[in-house]
Amino acid sequence: MIGSMDEIILDEIILGDVTVTRVKEFYGPVGMSPAHLFPDSPEGSWDAHRDWLAPDFWNPETDECHTAVQSWLLRSEGRTILVDTGVGDHEDRPYVPVWSRRDNGFLDNLAAAGVRPEDVDVVVNTHLHVDHVGWNTRLDGRTWVPTFPNATYLIARPDFEFWDPAGERGTARGDRNAFEDSVTPVHRAGLTHLWDGSYRIDRNLRLDLAPGHTPGSSALVLDSGGDRALFVGDLVHTPLQIVEPDVDSCFCVDPAAARATRRRLLGQAAESGALVFPAHFGGRGAAEVARDGTKFAIKEWAAFPRLS
């Protein structure tokens, strides 16, 4: 029997003084196989974990990875904090057609969680890839304007400088277009705070740099009332990277640094009992991890309903 009548499953869990709500934008196959998305997967590793990777994270029949795009909505010390803003609607993404000109209706899901755009106080972009900044802005006529007009957008400076076309290093391929429609408008509106190293949001929440996947990738550390969590963006895209922590995604900018950071943060989570919240897990969305020799294992899934 899976679950029981006693088990109450909500889109929301409480960790210390912080309420965490899952807000879905998209869930399903994105036309990429494990060999494409995770090219250095050890031979046979997906099959070895097939009994629990399928169907939430992988469809073995079509050999497609199943991916969620979701925001983690935090309510802490009276403020509303949105961690990552997904793909967005209507953006033109010629280099990544699956995310081009979408109409996912994310703001309706946010409204169902009780949040209007003007209610958001803080936006955290864990990094500046196309699927983490989309709803930073919305289309108003032909102009991209901030979706969350009262928010401070927290962006790590190394990512901002990496993709800023006006900056010295702003030569990164592809995602420049996302920078222009989803980052530049909030920066020009004076809503960004560019941070480096570490940044404290409030007594419960702190941002730390976690470079590798991108130069300014970050982890949001929750420590409240004895409960701990790590919101890790794309440190891991699939739970296979927990049991095989040296597997990078094909989108990691600095694979060696990504592996080192992954091992460091998963180790920290295992030791502290922190719930790990990646950006793209379907299924129960987040998990506690444990050390398993030189690798890691899923200790327990979070109490969110499985995405469908």
Ligand SMILES: [Zn+2]
């Ligand atoms: Zn991503």
